[in-house]
Amino acid sequence: MKLTPLDLQQKSFRKVRLGGVDEREVRLFLEQCASEIEELTRKLHKQDEELRRRESRITDYKEREHLLQSTLTTAQRLSDEMKANTRKEAEILISDAELQAEKIIANAQAKRMQLIQEIDELKRARGSFIQQLSAIIETHKSLLEHIKGEQPQSEPPPPAAGDNVSFLAPPASKKK
Numbered sequence: 001m002k003l004t005p006l007d008l009q010q011k012s013f014r015k016v017r018l019g020g021v022d023e024r025e026v027r028l029f030l031e032q033c034a035s036e037i038e039e040l041t042r043k044l045h046k047q048d049e050e051l052r053r054r055e056s057r058i059t060d061y062k063e064r065e066h067l068l069q070s071t072l073t074t075a076q077r078l079s080d081e082m083k084a085n086t087r088k089e090a091e092i093l094i095s096d097a098e099l100q101a102e103k104i105i106a107n108a109q110a111k112r113m114q115l116i117q118e119i120d121e122l123k124r125a126r127g128s129f130i131q132q133l134s135a136i137i138e139t140h141k142s143l144l145e146h147i148k149g150e151q152p153q154s155e156p157p158p159p160a161a162g163d164n165v166s167f168l169a170p171p172a173s174k175k176k
Helices: 005-010 023-148
Strands: none
Touching: none
C-alpha cells in the first residue's frame, strides 16, 4: 500500500495499556514508511539522473546549435568576402584589359600614321623620280634630234635640279 501525506497526517495507532500504542504496529508502520521513502528516493534519484542526462543533451544541442550558427555566420561572411574579392579582381582584370586594349589601339594608330607617312614619302619620291626621268628622257630626245641633225622645234627643257646630265650635253658646233 502506498502512503500519501494524508495517510501520515491521519494515522492513528491502537491504544494499549496505560495510554501507550502498540509497538509492533508502530514498527510495521515505520518499516512501511521507510520502504516507501526508500522507493521514492530511488525514483527521485532516477528522475534526477534522467533530468541531468536530458539537461546535458540540451546543453550539447545548444552548443551544437551555437556552433552551427557561428559556422553559418562565418561561412556567410567568407562568402561575402569572396564575392567582394572576386568583383575587385574582375574589375582589375577589366581595367587591365581596357588599358592593354588602349595601348594596342594607340600602337596600331601610331603604326598606321607611320605607314601613311611612309606612303606619302614614297609617293613624293615616285613623283620626283618620274619628273627626273621625264627630264632625262626629254634631254635624251633633244640630244638624239640634235645628233640626227634635225633642228629641234623647241628648246629642250633645262635639266631638273640635281640632275647630273652635263656629260650628255651636245658638243659645241663649229660655225662655218
